Amino acid sequence: MGTIYITGHKNPDLDSVCSAYGYAKLMNLQDPENTYVPVRCGHLSATTRTILEQLDIEIPEYKRDIYPKVRDVMLSKDPGIDADDPLTAVAAIHEANTPSAIPVFEKNEFYGLLTVDDITNWTMQELSRDNKITQIPKVRDIMTKQEPGIEGDELFDEGKAMLQSSSKRGLAVYEDGKYAGYVTRRCFLKTPKNNVILVDHNESRQSIQGIETANIVGIIDHHRLDAIKTEHPIFICSEPLGSTCTIVYQQFIRNNRTPDPLTAKVLLTGLISDTLLLKSPTTTGDDSVAAHVLASICRINLEEYGLSMFSCLEGLKERDPKAAIVSDFKTYSENGLKLGIGQCEVTTLNDLKDYAQIYADALEDVRTMQGLSWAVLMITDVIHEHSALICTDYRGNRHLPYKTISKNIFDMPDVMSRKKQLLPEIIHAMEEY
Numbered sequence: 001m002g003t004i005y006i007t008g009h010k011n012p013d014l015d016s017v018c019s020a021y022g023y024a025k026l027m028n029l030q031d032p033e034n035t036y037v038p039v040r041c042g043h044l045s046a047t048t049r050t051i052l053e054q055l056d057i058e059i060p061e062y063k064r065d066i067y068p069k070v071r072d073v074m075l076s077k078d079p080g081i082d083a084d085d086p087l088t089a090v091a092a093i094h095e096a097n098t099p100s101a102i103p104v105f106e107k108n109e110f111y112g113l114l115t116v117d118d119i120t121n122w123t124m125q126e127l128s129r130d131n132k133i134t135q136i137p138k139v140r141d142i143m144t145k146q147e148p149g150i151e152g153d154e155l156f157d158e159g160k161a162m163l164q165s166s167s168k169r170g171l172a173v174y175e176d177g178k179y180a181g182y183v184t185r186r187c188f189l190k191t192p193k194n195n196v197i198l199v200d201h202n203e204s205r206q207s208i209q210g211i212e213t214a215n216i217v218g219i220i221d222h223h224r225l226d227a228i229k230t231e232h233p234i235f236i237c238s239e240p241l242g243s244t245c246t247i248v249y250q251q252f253i254r255n256n257r258t259p260d261p262l263t264a265k266v267l268l269t270g271l272i273s274d275t276l277l278l279k280s281p282t283t284t285g286d287d288s289v290a291a292h293v294l295a296s297i298c299r300i301n302l303e304e305y306g307l308s309m310f311s312c313l314e315g316l317k318e319r320d321p322k323a324a325i326v327s328d329f330k331t332y333s334e335n336g337l338k339l340g341i342g343q344c345e346v347t348t349l350n351d352l353k354d355y356a357q358i359y360a361d362a363l364e365d366v367r368t369m370q371g372l373s374w375a376v377l378m379i380t381d382v383i384h385e386h387s388a389l390i391c392t393d394y395r396g397n398r399h400l401p402y403k404t405i406s407k408n409i410f411d412m413p414d415v416m417s418r419k420k421q422l423l424p425e426i427i428h429a430m431e432e433y
């Protein structure tokens, strides 16, 4: 298979990024013949970035989409020939694989592509002049004018179209302005597929762009199943645990492996983040066991490390309200109505009254932009296990079972989980009239 990308969902939270990182570590040990590359398909929030940077790992790179690209089919292994080589040098290469184009270099710098048409044209000219070939030319002397090259990052379909409309049989491929290889018409006979493993999600609309063109080879997740149809049987590990990192840890154990201390810390980070230091009601016994084992592998104090992670959380004051809302915003469809629930984590709700209105305004903007009937924002104080709820104006508000702090703002002591605690109440309130 070659390269297999491992990606989390579009709003890369710590569980998503850390489980991709950890699962790639495991799979590269399990299957050294292929390369597993953790990536992320969205931008990191400031807090997520800060915590990942403190781990001192190579943060999975941003990958905008998984569409097949020109670089996926380009040829780059052929040594090519020198511009000053005699044309006879081409004969040996030609014998071996009859290429329609051969890269030509001048002092190791890319000079251009010699195509089979260049050779034919020259031969025909010679023959029509003298009826025989008397002198062997240098490669550079028979090369015709070059067409502009193509970017490696160009879409496969785009590259195919460019070559089809070109009079040339081959085009040079560039990466960052440097020659990287070349493509011929043969390269575009079959559309390639990128291999992907989905972690911390399984729905295509939450996944990397172009997922419909990819070959999904695995799913590791802890969300409700709304999975993509696949071409082949694949490995799926989906369990209702508190974090995907817990499932990845269990995969290490099932394969008789122990994560190295750094990987253990990375997995622990995702686990703590999704389970709010094992306090969220989504936490299971498996999460707790995994957390304690991982903490002992990397020799850190679970509680202390969790609190140090939470101390990286920005307050309401520091964040851009709209960015804070959309960075973790989930939409749901219920009885034909669309609603959205955002969640942001803080370490205190003391300043809520000062910023509630700014966040309420931003939430209303998000609601309008996304065409929702109702949008709510759950602000969770992870230290004191207490949340507040800001809602847009909607009839459902009066059916919520929470104490009103002020208009459209509610107090939710002990509520930590959007999925388990808030969502059922929201759905219930929508059904009431």
Ligand SMILES: [Mn+2]
Residues within 6 Å of the ligand: 015, 016, 200, 222, 242, 243, 244, 274
């Ligand atoms: Mn998760």
